[in-house]
Amino acid sequence: MNAPAQASHVLPHVQPRPVPPALIEALQARFGAQCSTALAVREQHGRDESAFTDVPPPAAVVFAESTQDVADAVKLCAQHRVPVIPFGVGSSLEGHLLAVQGGVSIDLGRMNKVLSVNAEDLTVTVQAGVTRKQLNDEIKSTGLFFPIDPGADATLGGMSATRASGTNAVRYGTMRENVLALEVVTAQGEVIRTGTRAKKSSAGYDLTRLFVGSEGTLGVITEVTVRLYPLPEAVSAAICSFPTIADAVNTVIQTIQLGVPIARVELIDAGTVAIVNKYAKLQLREQHMLLMEFHGSPAGVREQAEMVQHIASEHHGADFEWADTPEERTRLWTARHNAYFAAVQSRPGCRAISTDTCVPISRLADCLLDSVAEADASGIPYFLVGHVGDGNFHFGYLIDPDSADERARAEQLNRQLVARALGMGGTCSGEHGVGLHKMDFLVQEAGEGAVAMMRTLKHALDPHNIMNPGKVFAW
Amino acid sequence: MNAPAQASHVLPHVQPRPVPPALIEALQARFGAQCSTALAVREQHGRDESAFTDVPPPAAVVFAESTQDVADAVKLCAQHRVPVIPFGVGSSLEGHLLAVQGGVSIDLGRMNKVLSVNAEDLTVTVQAGVTRKQLNDEIKSTGLFFPIDPGADATLGGMSATRASGTNAVRYGTMRENVLALEVVTAQGEVIRTGTRAKKSSAGYDLTRLFVGSEGTLGVITEVTVRLYPLPEAVSAAICSFPTIADAVNTVIQTIQLGVPIARVELIDAGTVAIVNKYAKLQLREQHMLLMEFHGSPAGVREQAEMVQHIASEHHGADFEWADTPEERTRLWTARHNAYFAAVQSRPGCRAISTDTCVPISRLADCLLDSVAEADASGIPYFLVGHVGDGNFHFGYLIDPDSADERARAEQLNRQLVARALGMGGTCSGEHGVGLHKMDFLVQEAGEGAVAMMRTLKHALDPHNIMNPGKVFAW
Numbered sequence: 001m002n003a004p005a006q007a008s009h010v011l012p013h014v015q016p017r018p019v020p021p022a023l024i025e026a027l028q029a030r031f032g033a034q035c036s037t038a039l040a041v042r043e044q045h046g047r048d049e050s051a052f053t054d055v056p057p058p059a060a061v062v063f064a065e066s067t068q069d070v071a072d073a074v075k076l077c078a079q080h081r082v083p084v085i086p087f088g089v090g091s092s093l094e095g096h097l098l099a100v101q102g103g104v105s106i107d108l109g110r111m112n113k114v115l116s117v118n119a120e121d122l123t124v125t126v127q128a129g130v131t132r133k134q135l136n137d138e139i140k141s142t143g144l145f146f147p148i149d150p151g152a153d154a155t156l157g158g159m160s161a162t163r164a165s166g167t168n169a170v171r172y173g174t175m176r177e178n179v180l181a182l183e184v185v186t187a188q189g190e191v192i193r194t195g196t197r198a199k200k201s202s203a204g205y206d207l208t209r210l211f212v213g214s215e216g217t218l219g220v221i222t223e224v225t226v227r228l229y230p231l232p233e234a235v236s237a238a239i240c241s242f243p244t245i246a247d248a249v250n251t252v253i254q255t256i257q258l259g260v261p262i263a264r265v266e267l268i269d270a271g272t273v274a275i276v277n278k279y280a281k282l283q284l285r286e287q288h289m290l291l292m293e294f295h296g297s298p299a300g301v302r303e304q305a306e307m308v309q310h311i312a313s314e315h316h317g318a319d320f321e322w323a324d325t326p327e328e329r330t331r332l333w334t335a336r337h338n339a340y341f342a343a344v345q346s347r348p349g350c351r352a353i354s355t356d357t358c359v360p361i362s363r364l365a366d367c368l369l370d371s372v373a374e375a376d377a378s379g380i381p382y383f384l385v386g387h388v389g390d391g392n393f394h395f396g397y398l399i400d401p402d403s404a405d406e407r408a409r410a411e412q413l414n415r416q417l418v419a420r421a422l423g424m425g426g427t428c429s430g431e432h433g434v435g436l437h438k439m440d441f442l443v444q445e446a447g448e449g450a451v452a453m454m455r456t457l458k459h460a461l462d463p464h465n466i467m468n469p470g471k472v473f474a475w
Numbered sequence: 476m477n478a479p480a481q482a483s484h485v486l487p488h489v490q491p492r493p494v495p496p497a498l499i500e501a502l503q504a505r506f507g508a509q510c511s512t513a514l515a516v517r518e519q520h521g522r523d524e525s526a527f528t529d530v531p532p533p534a535a536v537v538f539a540e541s542t543q544d545v546a547d548a549v550k551l552c553a554q555h556r557v558p559v560i561p562f563g564v565g566s567s568l569e570g571h572l573l574a575v576q577g578g579v580s581i582d583l584g585r586m587n588k589v590l591s592v593n594a595e596d597l598t599v600t601v602q603a604g605v606t607r608k609q610l611n612d613e614i615k616s617t618g619l620f621f622p623i624d625p626g627a628d629a630t631l632g633g634m635s636a637t638r639a640s641g642t643n644a645v646r647y648g649t650m651r652e653n654v655l656a657l658e659v660v661t662a663q664g665e666v667i668r669t670g671t672r673a674k675k676s677s678a679g680y681d682l683t684r685l686f687v688g689s690e691g692t693l694g695v696i697t698e699v700t701v702r703l704y705p706l707p708e709a710v711s712a713a714i715c716s717f718p719t720i721a722d723a724v725n726t727v728i729q730t731i732q733l734g735v736p737i738a739r740v741e742l743i744d745a746g747t748v749a750i751v752n753k754y755a756k757l758q759l760r761e762q763h764m765l766l767m768e769f770h771g772s773p774a775g776v777r778e779q780a781e782m783v784q785h786i787a788s789e790h791h792g793a794d795f796e797w798a799d800t801p802e803e804r805t806r807l808w809t810a811r812h813n814a815y816f817a818a819v820q821s822r823p824g825c826r827a828i829s830t831d832t833c834v835p836i837s838r839l840a841d842c843l844l845d846s847v848a849e850a851d852a853s854g855i856p857y858f859l860v861g862h863v864g865d866g867n868f869h870f871g872y873l874i875d876p877d878s879a880d881e882r883a884r885a886e887q888l889n890r891q892l893v894a895r896a897l898g899m900g901g902t903c904s905g906e907h908g909v910g911l912h913k914m915d916f917l918v919q920e921a922g923e924g925a926v927a928m929m930r931t932l933k934h935a936l937d938p939h940n941i942m943n944p945g946k947v948f949a950w
Contacts, residue, residue: 163676196920303772445679
């Protein structure tokens with residue numbers, strides 16, 4: 001028997017606050033054409049990749065071109081106690097951008113300058129609207145790269161705000177480990193800097209990491225300084241097919257436990273491989289698959305690959321199929337990054353409800369296999385991909401957004417999965433954030449006391465609850 | 476011309492608050508023999524390795540044996556609005572443990588149990604009083620190790636509270652990167668948990684990293700979950716001598732910029748080598764020296780070492796002297812870890828004023844060489860060691876604690892060094908924390924706005940200012 005759909009999924013907390021005309025007039029006076037109230041613009045800024053619908057859009061959109069623009073917009077909104085919702089490219093999966101309490105969207109997309117590349121120090125400082133692909137394009141000549149790669153071509157500001165990661169995190173860490181410093185506009189419209197370009201510091205509270213993962217609820221991130229890495233001398237990518245998910249996962253578990261510094265190791269289940277094949281016109285073998293990449297010196301890469309191939313063969317893995325040229329590798333990883341979009345297109349008109357649990361690696365097989373069995377039994381179409389080296393995986397339940405029943409069944413699967421992951425010492429969110437979708441899960445995971453502490457911090461820094469209100473936890 | 480010694484160094488903010496007899500009686504009633512008011516015990520808990528003297532000790536010491544003990548002690552102190560100072564082994568270099576506003580010391584040394592080793596997940600959870608050496612002893616049979624190694628055999632709780640690092644941080648990161656989860660007693664005496672055992676998470680504010688580096692000012696850390704690493708298959712340590720500090724530092728800079736995953740790379744200047752030789756009865760060549768360690772597969776270690784040897788030879792480095800056996804390596808690293816104590820003993824009766832700047836690696840040579848010139852010109856004896864792979868180094872000015880003039884000159888050197896490091900995009904503290912000693916520097920580094928935000932957080936979580944008051948920033 002399924003429990004009824006939880007309150008948060010029908011969004012009863014959609015309670016737009018009044019936006020006084022005086023604020024709109026003041027924004028238009030200050031920003032001119034940089035401020036839009038056109039319905040199409042507002043609607044574009046009032047939705048994201050989540051399965052939430054029917055939330056009214058923000059009352060206005062300010063296209064910020066500088067930190068001063070952001071500070072001025074926040075100050076005006078603060079005077080009127082009107083919500084502020086920072087916007088990057090709109091790729092959130094958890095409803096972060098929805099104007100559930102109304103307010104003004106601040107679009108940082110025009111703040112897209114790479115401000116300073118310090119190649120010798122392996123750092124770069126960018127405006128918050130720079131996207132990850134843009135950054136890697138602009139630093140190509142330095143021989144360095146920025147490894148964090150969520151599926152979407154998200155902005156560095158948005159990635160910081162959600163503590164994003166992606167396929168390279170197993171080796172290079174997440175935004176948590178890779179953001180060195182931020183510039184932030186506070187809820188009062190003041191500009192502060194957190195952190196320095198030093199690689200480590202014990203100087204005061206870690207404001208940088210307080211803002212990384214704060215999902216726009218404490219301030220607007222306007223600049224980001226991140227670490228870069230030397231492009232590896234040698235890169236090899238390989239695919240390995242397995243008869244069962246258990247075999248694939250156990251290969252990963254042993255690889256991690258042995259300390260092999262694998263750069264990427266992604267699981268794609270057989271059904272999702274078929275979807276990707278169709279979408280990207282590929283001929284991948286339609287079995288459960290690990291997609292791997294090795295970085296290092298030529299000898300180091302060879303050594304790592306031999307170790308993993310040996311482990312895979314003990315778990316019934318097929319021979320590695322190598323992608324040796326940069327073009328082949330790009331094609332494979334593009335396919336992986338497009339899995340989400342391929343899956344959504346595989347059922348016309350559907351929306352994906354994404355799960356995002358992450359568990360200690362020793363529990364990965366248990367967590368994943370029980371959840372696959374439940375998903376198979378449910379009859380809901382789904383895709384399954386995973387950053388399995390980190391213990392993080394995503395089911396995407398492909399629901400008809402107009403079917404309350406499908407939505408309820410998918411959310412029930414999600415709840416069961418989260419309960420299972422929490423029972424194993426895991427988290428409800430490896431990389432997507434809480435947004436609107438996991439507010440109940442956060443309380444289950446962190447406990448009332450820890451959430452109360454988060455609320456205390458929020459009340460202290462944003463006493464009028466204007467920064468992206470209604471997200472992460474209840475006010 | 477030297478500026479006068481700054482206010483913070485003569486500690487005008489020593490303002491013990493009254494500790495009501497009723498609190499002492501209540502603590503004694505609750506804790507019996509676990510609560511001591513003996514002068515010797517209080518004095519031992521009222522000092523650390525900093526150069527501060529003449530601060531009255533705490534009014535009582537509670538030897539906590541459980542989280543409940545800590546919570547009860549904090550609750551009693553909170554009722555009476557009396558300060559609480561968490562105590563590990565007393566190895567702070569920055570005055571963290573001094574009872575500048577009076578209060579009660581909570582000694583966590585008896586909370587020294589390793590609670591659960593999850594070898595398959597490369598994690599361990601310990602009580603806060605477990606020391607780093609104890610932890611590595613207790614997990615020896617698992618084939619794993621915990622890399623963070625400040626000079627002292629500090630507790631994991633203290634290391635978390637100061638965001639400590641050490642010689643392995645260049646490869647394995649600091650406490651910032653390696654603490655997964657905490658149990659904390661809040662300023663209200665409530666027990667919360669932050670984080671999970673999952674390797675990454677985007678679920679809510681990063682309370683873990685808010686407490687890592689909070690120096691006891693937001694709560695008492697009672698349990699710590701940290702990452703472990705597989706013991707490398709091969710380890711090689713080598714010493715290389717250089718005619719100038721610049722040659723040594725430039726070797727390091729190039730090594731880091733090339734992305735060589737060196738596990739340790741420490742600078743010891745010629746004078747300090749002489750001190751260490753005398754203290755540890757070694758015969759190291761008394762030149763500027765890099766002490767290095769390489770971790771990996773046998774082939775990987777060979778490859779790394781060859782690359783660094785090649786870089787060193789281009790910078791006039793002597794041939795590597797290898798320490799091949801575990802015993803030789805332990806002897807070398809023990810010598811490095813004892814450099815501080817060796818230096819302090821080299822001038823009987825002295826106290827060391829330690830600097831702790833950390834700069835982006837491209838500026839390391841400039842920062843270090845100018846500071847060496849200043850130190851040489853000052854006539855103050857000093858030692859110089861550095862985690863140079865991170866851009867972090869320590870001068871220890873060995874002053875006569877009764878000489879106001881020496882103290883003033885040493886602090887002036889420190890101020891000049893910090894100003895230089897901040898101008899280069901660095902930090903005043905790489906790993907020791909702010910404590911009493913760097914409160915002014917923190918404001919210079921972070922700016923008034925960021926420090927005001929830290930203060931807002933402190934006021935929100937500890938409204939009566941009972942958690943280690945008078946440290947990090949002014950109330």
